[in-house]
Amino acid sequence: EIVMTQSPATLSVSPGERATLSCRASQSVGSNLAWYQQKPGQAPRLLIYGASTRATGIPARFSGSGSGTEFTLTISSLQSEDFAVYYCQQYNSWPPITFGGGTKVEIK
C-alpha cells in the first residue's frame, strides 16, 4: 500500500498570501496524483489531477506540481473561500486508492 503523507497538518495564512501544501508518497506514483478541497459539512471537491491539471471550473490561483514522490499544491493568493482542508490522493497503484491525512488551511 502506498502511504501518502501531507505537511503541515495545519497552515495559518493571511488572506491574499500564498499557501504551499506538500504531499509525499512512500513510493513513486508518477503523475497519478489528485488534490481535493473539503469545506466543513461538504463533500470533497476535485481541484487537480495528473499532478498539475486543474479540474473543470477550478480557478487559476490553484496550481499543482511534482512527480514521483514529492508534490505541491500552491494557492497563489488566498481568498476567504479557500480556507478548508486539502487532501492529496494517489491513483497510480491500487487497490487501495490512498489519501493523505489532510492539511487544514486556516486564517492567520
Next chain:
Amino acid sequence: EVQLLESGGNLVQPGGSLRLSCAASGFTFSGYAMSWVRQAPGKGLEWVSGISGSGGSTYYADSVKGRFTISRDNSKNTLYLQMNSLRAEDTALYYCAKDHEYQLLRGFFDYWGQGTLVTVSS
C-alpha cells in the same frame, strides 16, 4: 447536471448489516466506474471500494474485504454497498464518488454525493 444521492445510512448494532444506495443522474452511469469513500467523524478520507462501469470488476480496501460487497444496477442508475459484520470502526459518513474518465478505471473522482451516515454502536 451530475447528481449523486446516497441513502441507507442508519444506526446499527455491531455485527449487523446495512445496504447503502447511491442514485445517480445527469451522466451516462454505465460508462463510469464508481467508488465508495468514507470519512469517520473528524477524520480524513478512506477509500472503501470501487467498481467498473460494467460491474464486472470490483475492488476493496483490506479493512472491508470479505465483509462489504459493492454492486451496481445500470438499468436503475444505482450503486450499492452491502455492509455485513459491521464494526464500531466502520462508523463514518459514506460518500459515493464518480470516476473522472469515461470507460476508464482511473481512480480519481470528479463528483461526490453528500454522504450517508453509518453509526455502528450498541
